[in-house]
Amino acid sequence: MSPVPAFRRPVSGFTLLEIMVVLLILSFLVTFLITGGMDIFRTADRAETENRIHQLASMIETWRTREGQYPDDRLPPGLAGNTVNASSEALFLAFFDPGYRGQRPDPDWLVNTDRDETIKNHTILDSRELFEIGDAWGNPIAYFESLHYTDGVQSLRAGVDGEEGGDLWEQEVRARQDQRTGAWENEGGFQLISAGPDGAFGTEDDIANFGR
Ligand SMILES: [Ca+2]
Ligand SMILES: [Ca+2]
DSSP states (O other), rough: OOOTTTOOOOOOOOHHHHHHHHHHHHHHHHHHHHHHHHHHHHHHHHHHHHHHHHHHHHHHHHHHHHHOOOSSSSSOTTTOOOOOTTTHHHHHHHHTOOTSSSSOOGGGGGGGGTOOSSOOOOOSSSSBBOOOOBBTOBBEEEEEEEGGGGGEEEEEEEEEEETOEEEEEEEEEEEOOTTTTTOBTTTTEEEEEETTTTTTTSSTTTSSOOOO
């Protein structure tokens, strides 16, 4: 009677169990690397947006020193075909005006989530695009000048994946008040607000030039 080769190991290669263990370890590793990598990107985008808002705030103060008032958060009448993104576009026009001699935001920050243009070029850029000043996720940064805190809502086109044609929608954004006291944040100054990584204004992850 010939012996039954039940427990004979294959001559070469791995058993099914060994292969499954290796695959399992690999899948853990890949998951760990992907989530860890995404966390790193998220942290970097947040730091980049905080830096932009910090620099913008400083440029707005310089503007005020030079011009005697903060940049308007409204567009001149008749300049744009819509009111979407108007405050961020107004800030863009102010800083990129050919007559302005102060420091300007980095052109790499510019986005145009509502894809509008002006009839003629009003800026130092070789473009008629009515840009907004964007955060690291490609969404426009909302700008409120304190004279207009009480004017009600702004409409901003923002969302996930920003300018990459992702899931964008028009959002109503208001100047922020302290939740406890009801006082305007940065009363007498201005507010800069990014929708943060979730692309939605008014949620916990928003980034602003004032404490929340
Ligand atoms: Ca625009
Ligand atoms: Ca948000």
